[in-house]
Amino acid sequence: MSMRLILLLIIVFVALVLFVRGRPRVDLVGLLVLSALSLTGLVTAEEALAGFSSPAVVTVWAMFILSAGLSRTGIAHRLGQPLQRFSKGSEALLMAAIMVAASLLSALINTVTVAAILLPAIMELARRSGRPPSRLLMPLALGCLLGGPFTGISTPPNILATDALRAAGLAPFAIFDFTPITAAIVVAGIAFVVLIGRRLLPSRSTVADADPHLALGASYQLDNYIFTIRIPFGSPLDGRTLAESRLGSALYLTVLFLEFAPA
Template identity: 40%
Template sequence: MSPAIKCLILLAVVALFFITELIPLAITATAGAIACGLLGLLPAKQVFSGLSNSTVVLFAGMFVVGAAMFYTGLAQSIGNKVVHLCGTGENSLMFGLMIVGTALSSVLSNTGTAACLLPVALGICSAAKIPASRQLMPLAFACGWGGIITMVGTPPNIIATGALTAAGLPSFGFFEFAWIGIPVSIAGMLYMMFIGKHLLPKVELDADQDIEQEIEATSTDSKKQIISGAILIAVVLVMALDIKGVTLEMAAIIGALICVLTGCLTEKQAYASIDWVTIFLFAGMMPVSTAMDKTGAGKLIAEWTVGLMGGDPSPMVVTAVLFALSCILTQFMSNTASAALLCPIGVAIAKQLNADPKAVIMAIAVAASCAFATPVGTPPNTLVLGPGGYKFMDYVKAGTGLVIVCFVVSLIVIPIVWPFFPGK
């Protein structure tokens, strides 16, 4: 049996356990990584490589920076002000959070944006007496679709641009992605406001009570609130400015260290604020994603799907199929890997049809960011899993319809903005 087939079988087993939750998600992900080593899909030394991934470090740092806003009482203060401004209605709060998440993630890391807004959202939910499960998933989704708006909003956009350049073709402009990113964002918000909200669970967590108790013990020192807020703003600005030599994870960890050193929270509270389920879930799936790429399992799926289109498919069919394929892959593997795998294939097929590859490549990039149907498809989804008390199927229920909406909007808008045969 080839390594690619072994990897596909492993992916199917992992997907089954994710859906059924017969064992905890973090254990499934970690076991999947170990299986990659035992099956020889990856070298043994790479089995736990996910724990050293920079995104894991970013998670840990932003958990601490976010927790400082809770322990100083700043998140609650912001929550109370937002509730006073928007009222206590679920719809107005959901809309406000999605607008902010979309705007920030268009120029910042969607992971960093979600991590920064998570404590604020929790503070708002606590003040409004609304279960966090009603707000955190829409926030995570907004951070996902917001990244589509600019070239730097999400890695697949950069990969798409690079694929065109590598093929000797004109690349996308910085804000060119907004032609599809903004319509997808608007459609996504409308979907969540009118349909998606009915598919969200109402989870009353014991953790909510713990948060409320912590709010009454938490400091109300205005100086510490200002410090914690200033640290958060500084971290966001550093991430936005992309200062040479200062990575996202470095900014997050420096912010976390300053939070502890300035007394915004204690060392013990900093350790307790890290959601280890999120850490191990993401770290466990990283080696599985790598194995899909290295063994050729992902490429096998792509070639098989392309083969089903026949010898001379229309550009619209190619665009639709590659969008669907990219979207399916990104639910379980890195969106960066999905885009990197499919973009060269998309360019080759478009050239064979004498069509402009831009539409096909844009579809692949957008689809790679539509990782709404699983908690492991994109870091923002994983980030809200624990705090929202979500189960795997909660993402499937609320996210599948959103994926379909994005698919329809993309197939309408993309061929109009980037014609298959320009000038004809």
């Protein structure tokens, strides 16, 4: 076994260990691997940096930017609101609507972002319809996974496959070449869940089922997002109004109420 192969295996093994541990972050691990390959001479500096000019990498970056924009502007959240009209319908129709919404959004947005956007709406649907959230979250996940490859830019594997064809001098996939196959898979997946799969889904109760007064907090896990900021006397913020302090705008926080210390 050559020394170059040994070095490569060591780098791959260390990278896998770091990925499993989750520390440092995945993006930092990727940069460390890139640096290690370059410093050990396994790849040249030009080869190490070639990926940053790859259309596939740039397209993936653009998709993440698009996902963040749709999420922060509230457009994606509004797209999930029509699901509320299915809260009183049959469970089969509700599951089908969830999977259709998730798969269509996944054609435009990263699947993880779609799941995060639709999760609050699905939890609210479960509360309104009196159904365990576990029976609705699985169709959400499946809809995101099945609808991910809808277009040539909606998921990294599609982008990489298109870039590989272009690099080989072959005609690349068009943006909608994946759509017919993915649409058939989505329809088959919805049919399976509605006819067979929903009978296999778990019906786990939640804290909200035991005490309806805790429904909102349990559904949205408010304990993880609500906290108190104490401003001591003499602080630069002492005596300032909420607008002057810019606590909300600067830190991207929503201030629920203010409590003043007794004079």
